Amino acid sequence: MDQITAKKLYAEGGIFVFLEVPEGTEFGIDMKSWNTGEKFRGVKMIPPGLHYIFYSAVSDTGDTSPRTGFFHNFKRSEVIVKKWDKKNECISSESVSEAEVVHFKDNILALDNFLGPYPYDIWEKWVNLTSEITSDLVQKLTPCSGYIQSALELESCSDADRPRGKKGGETQDCSSSKKARLSGDAEEGFLPNLKAKQGTELRFTPFPERNYPAGSTPAEITRHSLDSSFLLDTMIANYSKSTELLGELEFCYVCFLVGHSLEAFEQWKKLFSLFCSCDTAVKKHRKLYDLFVSVIEIQVKEIPEEFLADIVSNNNLVYTKLRNLFRAVRNSDVDGQLKAKLSRFQKNLTDLYQWDFEHLDSDEEDEAPVIVET
Template identity: 30%
Template sequence: MDQNTAKTLFEQGATLVILDFPANMEFGIDLDTFATGPKFSGVKMIPPGIHLIHYSMASAGQHGMRCSLVHDFAQRELVVRKWDRASEQLACVGSEDVDRIRMGIRSIEPGLGAYPMMGEGVRLSCSRWRRLSSHITQQTIGRVLPPQGCFSSATGSFYEDEEMERARAQLAKGSIGVEEHPVDALDRFEFSRIDIRHSFPKNAAPATIRQLSLDKSWLLQKSLAEIWDTPRELLGEFQLAFLIIMVGQNFSGLEHWKRLMHLVLGSKGLLETTAEPFVSMLRILRAQLAECPRDFVFMVFDQDNFVASILSTFVLSLYECPGDHVELDKEVNELRELLAKLFEIHLPLGEQLQQEADVEVGEYAPQVVDL
């Protein structure tokens, strides 16, 4: 990078200053992680937009619980945090400290690392990050994340409550109790609540229940009207759930990520009227899988076979839907190629899935049970 380009990026980009940050910490921004030295004071040249700061203690090659901060950086914004030894987290500082740092920013600059513009190989790190965070807004952050956009590997959500209720119901007839662990109500993800199993109106006729149990279009339209202002907010929450898992190292986002995928890709009826948000969902999913370690992808695909099943269901729905779907067909084919190339996972063609479905007619056809 030449001197003029570096100067422009420094003046136009945002800056994160961290006071009293310890050396030998694991510190990262977005997709890049490194060990801090004794002079580390933060990051400069941060492109405007959503970014995820993450850090953890490192000792004898072992890393502690990861803490994260998601912030929507404005152009030329200065964000100042201070290391709190007691909590081992980054704390906010007062406006007077921010003004002081701003006046003396040139003296701190030698300790500021430049935002990593290059990732592995020739792929731009910032371009990869934008593909993973393009739909996340400040509204998404404020609605889903705990105060100040901060969370850790231990932050929970209502999904843990659901697990507890299921465990309690299973043990209700026995003498073994379920130990409860109180959780700070402020330290929770507020994911949008989607009951994917009840995707039909109250008091619906049995025939309607059967239809809408297989087609999530009614639930998707209802959720868009009542929960999210725009489809972008839904997709932003899908992206944020993934980043909570992959970068924040918190698996509370996994169930929500799966549920939102099911909600969109399971909306067969909407395929006849619109290609959105299916195109965006598939494009985002492809970008996410491209960043995943092989072990994680195999775990997600093997776990209750959900991802493979919903993708196959969507491919069959698209194949059965009348009309041309050039853009959607392109996205499905690119996703199929990525899965085969990186993970040796083969997504069947629509024609093949149709032939398999035809075999299951009659007494072998799947049965839908009214709940």
């Protein structure tokens, strides 16, 4: 990087000061992570915009704790100061005074040698992965605690909080352990009743209990089961703009890819499957689907090999659902521009992963109807 560019980035970029971090702690921003050294005090030259900062405590024996992170939208030349909590091995909950922050701003040059530069080689990729995530969306989806954890904090349910029953006559109460033992499922009977600690769970948009309108006939229920366009419209109604649902898809992906949250991965799978399971919605939300293809194309390229291996063992969710999407668009009367974009995407996937998208109208072996002789 030339000196003129470096000086501009240094003047306009944000600075994250992280004090008293133990040597060897895993620390990262966006898609890069390192183990801190003795001189580490934070990161400088952070481009203005949304970023994800994360860390994991590392023991003397090299064991790494679950990852914790948070989003922050850095303003131009903004300085954020945080301190390490030695007792709890995390960012201190005590806020840094404004006077102390001003002190660091005024003496930032003295810290220069202790601040690592932002890794600009990943900046363009990061911007593409978070193109639809807004500050309002982050605030809506982030846990009340402000931090996203790869392993949820669990606590025992009190008697008042313990679930008492489910729809359809199923019950789950304090006698469930006894019932499980009587039925022979001893292991399940001895499992404790746990729930996520209040304020630590991600606040994703909930899926409705049914994917069809109230009062639907059996034929209509079947139609909505085959075409999830009604469900997509229902989910979009939770937002002021339809593109915010794509923002949630990106939020889930980042929380899984960088934050290691399996909770986010489950929501990502549900949203991804929903977009790929619609027929009439493709034409109704044509611009949204154009953006969806762009988002998924970037995400698929960043999926690590172990992620793909998990998908393959699960009947390859991405491949199966994309076949549905390609089939729906090919058989619809949407404009040729979107069809051409999907055709290019399909070819890129075949070149990258050798996925076969020929014969889209034929059922996959695991999806084909089962013929039973009577």
